[in-house]
Amino acid sequence: xxxxxxxxxxxxxxxxxxxxxxxxxxxxxxxxxxxxxxxxxxxxxxxxxxxxxxxxxxxxxxxxxxxxxxxxxxxxxxxxxxxxxxxxxxxxxxxxxxxxxxxxxxxxxxxxxxxxxxxxxxxxxxxxxxxxxxxxxxxxxxxxxxxxxxxxxxxxxxxxxxxxxxxxxxxxxxxxxxxxxxxxxxxxxxxxxxxxxxxxxxxxxxxxxxxxxxxxxxxxxxxxxxxxxxxxxxxxxxxxxxxxxxxxxxxxxxxxxxxxxxxxxxxxxxxxxxxxxxxxxxxxxxxxxxxxxxxxxxxxxxxxxxxxxxxxxxxxxxxxxxxxxxxxxxxxxxxxxxxxxxxxxxxxxxxxxxxxxxxxxxxxxxxxxxxxxxxxxxxxxxxxxxxxxxxxxxxxxxxxxxxxxxxxxxxxxxxxxxxxxxxxxxxxxxxxxxxxxxxxxxxxxxxxxxxxxxxxxxxxxxxxxxxxxxxxxxxxxxxxxxxxxxxxxxxxxxxxxxxxxxxxxxxxxxxxxxxxxxxxxxxxxxxxxxxxxxxxxxxxxxxxxxxxxxxxxxxxxxxxxxxxxxxxxxxxxxxxxxxxxxxxxxxxxxxxxxxxxxxxxxxxx
Numbered sequence: 315x316x317x318x319x320x321x322x323x324x325x326x327x328x329x330x331x332x333x334x335x336x337x338x339x340x341x342x343x344x345x346x347x348x349x350x351x352x353x354x355x356x357x358x359x360x361x362x363x364x365x366x367x368x369x370x371x372x373x374x375x376x377x378x379x380x381x382x383x384x385x386x387x388x389x390x391x392x393x394x395x396x397x398x399x400x401x402x403x404x405x406x407x408x409x410x411x412x413x414x415x416x417x418x419x420x421x422x423x424x425x426x427x428x429x430x431x432x433x434x435x436x437x438x439x440x441x442x443x444x445x446x447x448x449x450x451x452x453x454x455x456x457x458x459x460x461x462x463x464x465x466x467x468x469x470x471x472x473x474x475x476x477x478x479x480x481x482x483x484x485x486x487x488x489x490x491x492x493x494x495x496x497x498x499x500x501x502x503x504x505x506x507x508x509x510x511x512x513x514x515x516x517x518x519x520x521x522x523x524x525x526x527x528x529x530x531x532x533x534x535x536x537x538x539x540x541x542x543x544x545x546x547x548x549x550x551x552x553x554x555x556x557x558x559x560x561x562x563x564x565x566x567x568x569x570x571x572x573x574x575x576x577x578x579x580x581x582x583x584x585x586x587x588x589x590x591x592x593x594x595x596x597x598x599x600x601x602x603x604x605x606x607x608x609x610x611x612x613x614x615x616x617x618x619x620x621x622x623x624x625x626x627x628x629x630x631x632x633x634x635x636x637x638x639x640x641x642x643x644x645x646x647x648x649x650x651x652x653x654x655x656x657x658x659x660x661x662x663x664x665x666x667x668x669x670x671x672x673x674x675x676x677x678x679x680x681x682x683x684x685x686x687x688x689x690x691x692x693x694x695x696x697x698x699x700x701x702x703x704x705x706x707x708x709x710x711x712x713x714x715x716x717x718x719x720x721x722x723x724x725x726x727x728x729x730x731x732x733x734x735x736x737x738x739x740x741x742x743x744x745x746x747x748x749x750x751x752x753x754x755x756x757x758x759x760x761x762x763x764x765x766x767x768x769x770x771x772x773x774x775x776x777x778x779x780x781x782x783x784x785x786x787x788x789x790x791x792x793x794x795x796x797x798x799x800x801x802x803x804x805x806x807x808x809x810x811x812x813x814x815x816x817x818x819x820x821x822x823x824x825x826x827x828x829x830x831x832x833x834x835x836x837x838x839x840x841x842x843x844x845x846x847x848x849x850x851x852x853x854x855x856x857x858x859x860x861x862x863x864x865x866x867x868x869x870x871x872x873x874x875x876x877x878x879x880x881x882x883x884x885x886x887x888x889x890x891x892x893x894x895x896x897x898x899x900x901x902x903x904x905x906x907x908x909x910x911x912x913x914x915x916x917x918x919x
Contacts, residue, residue, distance in 0.1 A: 345417065346443040346463040348671055349452060349631035349659050350622060355746050358669055358693035358703045360755050360790070364442040366467075371842065373853055373871040373889060375436050375487060375508075381462065383840070383853055385790050385812030386446050388833035390900040394891075394907055395487070395508050397519050397548050398563075399430045403459030404446055404757060405786045405816040407828040409765070410458035410711055412449060416466055416540065418571055418588045419453055423639035424612045424646070425716040428592055431567045432464060433542030435506040437475060437491050438525045440467040446790075447757065448707035448738040451673040451689035454635070454655045458709045458736050458759065466540060469493045469502035469529055479887075479914020483907075484511040487914070502527045513907040516551030516561060535576030535583075542569040550596065552903040554724075560600040566593040582622040588637075589615040606722075610643040612715070616653075631673075632658040639715075646719040652680040667695045677710075682733050685710050701744040710735040713765060717778045725767065728778045736761040750795035759786040764820065767827035776827050784820040784829055789813075809841040834858050849873040857900075865898040867891075886915040 344352045347359040354363060362384050364372075374380045376396035382389035388402040400408030409426040412419055415434070422428035442464055449457035473493040480486045489506035504525045512518035521544070528539040550561040572587040591613050598606035616637025623630045633656075640650040659673035674688045691705035713731040720727040742755035761784045767776040793811045797804040814836040820829065840853040851871050858864030869891045877884040888911075895909040 344443065345465075346414070346445045346461055348661070349620060349633070349657075349673075350624075350629050350661050350671070352669075355701065355744075356669055356693065356695070358671055358691035359705060360446040360703075360740065360742055360753070362444040362446075362792075364444075366440055369436065369439060369442070371849070371851060371873075372436075373851055373869050373891075377432055377434070377436065377439070377442070377464065378430050380436065381442060381444060383812070383838045383855060384444055385792050385814045385836060385838060386460075386788070387444065388836070388857075391906065392550070392553050392901050392904045393517060393519065393548065394513075394910070395510075395519065395521065396430065397521075397546065398427060398553070400427060400901070401430060401462060402832065403444075403462075404759070404788055405818055405832040406459030407766075409714060409717075409828075410456060410709075412453050412455075412457040412461045414453070414461060414463040415569065416538070416571060416573060417463060418573070418586060418618070419637075420569065420590050420614070421456055422590075422592055422612060423614055423651075423715055424592070424594075424610055424641050424643070425714050428565070428567075428594065431544065431546075431565055431592060433523055433544035433567045433569050434464065434466065434525055435489055435504060435523045437477070437489060437506070438466055438504055438527070438542075439464055441465045446755075447705055447740055448687075448689065448709040448736065448759075450677075450685075450687035450709035451675045451707060452657065452659070454653070454675060454677050454687075455679070455685075455733075456709075456711045458711060458738070458761070466525075466527055467502065468538075469495075469500035469527055471495055471500065473918065475504075475916070475918045477914060477916040479912050481912030482910050483513045485509070485910075485912065498530060498532070500529045512549060513910070514551065514905065516549035516559075517907075519546065519548035521546045521548075535574055537575075538571075538573045540569065540571040540573075543567070552905075553901075554596070554598075560597075562597045562600045564595045567591070580624060582620075582624075584620040586618040586620070588617070589613070608643065608645045610641060610646065612639070612641045614639050626663060628660055628662045630658070630660050632656075641715045643715075645721065646715050649715055649719065654678040669693045679712055679733075682712055685733065685735075699746050701746070702742075703744070704741045706737070706739050708735065708737050711765065713778070717765060720778075723775065725776045726778065731765060731778055732763055732780055734761060734763045734765045734780065749799040750793070753790075753792045755790045757786075757788050757790075760784075761786070764829055766829035768822075768824040769827075770824050772825070781820065781822065781824075781826075781829065784818055786816065786818045788816040805843060807842045807844060810839060812836070812838045831860060834860055835864070847874060849875075865896055867896055867898065868893045881919055883918040884915070886913070888913045 344357050344361050347357050347361050372380050378389045378399035386404050390400040392398040403411045413429045446460040449461045470493040475491040478488040487508035491504035493502045506523045509520040524543040526541045530537045544567045547564045550563040568591045570589045574585045576583045594610045596608050618635040620633035635655040637653045642648050655677045657675035661671050670692045672690045677685045687708050689707035693701050693703040710733050712733045718727050718729050736759050738759045740757035745752045763780040764784045766781045767778050791813045797806045835858040837856040842851045853869045856866040871889040873887040875885045891910040899905050
């Protein structure tokens with residue numbers, strides 16, 4: 315492992331030998347950490363923003379891969395290119411986090427395994443905001459570890475984008491995006507397909523994504539429409555069992571959002587309508603058609619209204635959300651529940667150097683009654699570039715339909731499960747300069763009535779239950795620097811480093827499937843540089859989970875701009891994932907790919 319690290323760092327230094335002008339960094343508006351727009355340098359929460367530049371220069375083309383290098387984010391994939399991935403934030407399980415698209419919750423009510431089935435390609439995304447820490451006071455159930463908000467790209471007046479790439483294992487990915495105005499409406503349509511015969515048996519995949527976005531500006535406000543469709547067919551080797559040789563899965567995800575933005579006399583109003591449909595078919599043995607084949611169809615739909623009042627004494631946000639979850643399944647049978655949520659958030663203006671946010675949300679779930687989620691956070695700026703922040707909040711999670719009703723020979727749900735809840739505490743410090751950012755955070759979380767799947771011996775089936783109390787402590791450090799700005803003779807444009815360590819304790823005399831299976835240590839780092847007109851980026855990831863010895867992967871990407879004009883942009887690229895062909899898995903028994911080589915090109919005008 316040490317030899318690999320030394321070799322990799324040496325290669326990084328060798329290829330980093332040129333300069334490129336870079337604009338001054340400006341504070342970004344954070345929209346996820348609060349219902350009130352806040353500058354990144356003034357937020358009282360721990361937030362990471364992947365902006366358009368970061369996403370465009372990313373080594374990765376799937377959403378889970380793009381966010382996997384952020385400290386405290388544990389992406390547990392069951393395959394490449396976004397086939398299926400669980401998101402774990404700050405040592406939580408994949409069920410204890412919230413996923414948003416344009417601020418609207420898209421969590422799957424059947425199981426969190428499908429939360430990242432987002433019908434968007436990377437070219438559809440403008441930014442990704444990651445809020446770490448509790449957020450039930452803003453977004454309701456599940457926000458123990460944090461929130462991932464995927465913000466879609468607005469349609470342009472006229473734009474055409476085409477890309478195509480191929481690589482190892484008969485891999486191909488191609489896509490087209492077209493922005494065009496139609497009278498007062500701006501439209502954007504995109505289509506992407508990716509496929510591969512697989513890096514081992516039962517790892518083949520074929521994905522299709524279609525997206526339509528539209529924006530309408532009127533005298534009565536602006537309105538945004540999103541429709542997304544994603545169809546995936548893939549081999550599911552060892553996803554849920556290692557006893558059968560030909561496991562297959564298909565999913566079909568559809569997302570509809572309509573969102574308005576109206577401002578009148580100091581009042582901002584955002585009405586929302588949304589619908590998410592997810593269909594899943596899983597065959598335990600495709601060689602035996604109809605045997606142990608499960609079908610699931612789930613819906614989440616509803617409406618919301620958000621209001622913001624900005625005043626010189628205090629800013630106030632409040633709103634309401636009503637939604638319905640339903641499932642129709644060959645295994646789970648048919649179930650539904652209604653969710654109502656009311657929230658209020660205030661930010662008083664006391665002194666410029668002090669920012670305070672206080673909020674509370676009341677949720678009513680038809681199966682579980684009322685739940686209250688308070689939150690208080692504050693930040694103080696003792697110096698121009700220094701921020702000290704702290705936050706205290708309560709979060710809760712209701713059981714999924716799988717937790718409650720799933721039943722087979724290896725897994726037993728429990729209809730008597732109750733919600734779990736947590737109190738979280740954190741304190742952090744941020745130092746932000748034009749040339750570098752440094753952020754450090756300590757956090758503590760105490761969970762009551764923890765939901766987990768457990769068993770006392772490996773011969774028994776997994777049983778869903780409320781196991782009691784779990785306590786989590788952790789520390790995060792993130793450094794992002796532009797060495798070239800410090801000294802123009804330094805050839806490296808940008809470098810980042812992140813370190814996270816987590817420890818969870820729970821009294822138990824059982825085997826834990828999820829709650830005690832977490833990422834204990836994570837080290838991520840990388841750099842970007844330029845050489846003879848090429849852009850080169852490197853990413854290193856070291857991960858150590860409970861019960862294993864850890865592993866390290868190294869990825870690189872080389873980009874050459876062939877034509878760079880105002881109305882025409884043409885580039886080619888070459889990338890290698892897992893350069894040293896490391897054998898590893900992020901989910902038990904699910905082997906991830908070894909070395910994977912790709913190359914392709916993009917044209918935009």
